[in-house]
Amino acid sequence: MRGNDWLETVMADIKGWWHRVWRKKQPTCDIADPAALVASFLNGLLRGIAPDRERLMAILYQPLADRSRWWLAAVRKLAADEGKLTAAQGDSAWRLARILFLPSYWQAILKGPHPELKEELLEVWGLMAVPDVAPLLRTAVMDRVPTVGLVAAMDYARWPGPEVTAFFLELLLAEGGPWLDRSGRALALRRQTEGIDIWLGLLQLARDERENVRARAWAVVTSFGPLAEAEEATVGAAVDDGLMEALQDPSVPVRIRALEALGSVARPSLVRQAVAQLSNGDGRIRVEAVRALGRLALLNLLAPEDRQLAYAGVAACLHDDDYRVVGHAQQVLPYLVEG
Structure with a gap:
């Protein structure tokens, strides 16, 4: 744990204890519009002006959930014109988040069961490229809720490095x-x-x-x-070598995936290896071999002799014992004729 993170944790614990013991003595947030006040803090930080201590303390005595909500609103407003924050704006926004003791609160949110809160955070984090956001995004990637984990993965994938x-x-x-x-x-x-x-x-x-x-x-x-x-x-x-090795793999799932990849990345140099898989004892492998050859034919990547070889192999599959192989062969065969 870095020094600043440790300090923030200690300060949060002290403030919580103070809140419990001296609750009646704490000032209340008598600010008419706390969200606007937090936004003014952010605008001030952009100009190098620290938040006023008295008004900041009034905000800090409010629940973390409220502080987070006000921060999110302020950052959204800042990014509204251009749709994304500049580096300076992002740094200032994150500095304000630390002043409000929000990062540790967000870590707790990411480990909890509230996807709607996580989605709201990701929406704003995706607007900024601040190094301190990266650990939060990595945590969110591992969330099992698709609207959280997948969005976090796409956001983090756009980061350099x-x-x-x-x-x-x-x-x-x-x-x-x-x-x-x-x-x-x-x-x-x-x-x-x-x-x-x-x-x-x-x-x-x-x-x-x-x-x-x-x-x-x-x-x-x-x-x-x-x-x-x-x-x-x-x-x-190297890709061709890797695929040739995978097509000899003792694992059926590996061969299936390799044949899918062969067709997807369009490797016409491996036509003969794909045709060889048409006689494999596993029907799932034969299906993928037919599909890979069909993909190469559809992209018009087959040389005449390779097309003839593939045609003969797929035509033989019309008499396969596996109905799935027969069905795919029927679909693919016209592409091998038309080239």
């Missing part, structure tokens, strides 16, 4: 929650700025000793789509 990418890659190792979806969406959003590092991280996870981690890595790749030009030049060969 390699530690953000590292966080979402590490999230793929976590068990027992909707972490795959949140990590996948966040990493897909970050590809424009850290695409190479993301690919390298995912390829490393794709070779993890744990089956579920390998499957998750390829599931994230499935959400990416084709490689960008810079990605192709740098990691294209």
Whole structure:
């Protein structure tokens, strides 16, 4: 715990004790509009003016929930014109939050059962890029309520810095929650700025000793789509190598995810490996192999000889014992003819 955080915790404890013992002696908040007063504190901090001590004490004696509500209103009003706070505005807003002893209160809110309060906080935190917001966003990412966790993931994914990418890659190792979806969406959003590092991280996870981690890595790749030009030049060969290795994986879920990724990222160099999976003993793998070949054909990425090879393999699937394989083969076959 940093020194300032410890000091704020101690001061909050002392103030709570003071409130209980000297409750009758405390000044009441006789300000006509406390929300406007908090907004004036924020405007003053933007000009380098600290809040008036007497009026600040009147606000500090009010419940944390009220202080948080007034702070949120002040920040929303400040951001209303441009839709986002400048760096200076964000710093001043967070300084006011610390003066009002709000960060520790917000941490408690994030650990509690009130999604509507968390959503309200995220709405405002998303307007500012203040370093102290990052730990709160990371906590919110782990919330099981989608309207909280997913929004926090998208907000945090927009932050600069390699530690953000590292966080979402590490999230793929976590068990027992909707972490795959949140990590996948966040990493897909970050590809424009850290695409190479993301690919390298995912390829490393794709070779993890744990089956579920390998499957998750390829599931994230499935959400990416084709490689960008810079990605192709740098990691294209490594992606192909990783997929070829995954298509030989003893795990059925890993092979399925790898075939999904093959079609999504459009790797025509792996047509023969996909065709080979059409004879796999597991019907789920054969289904995904058919779908991957259909995706490549739909994108018109198949060379004539590869198209003929894929056509022959998918046509044979029309007589498969698994009705799912037959159904997908019927859908895909016309794309292999029309090329």
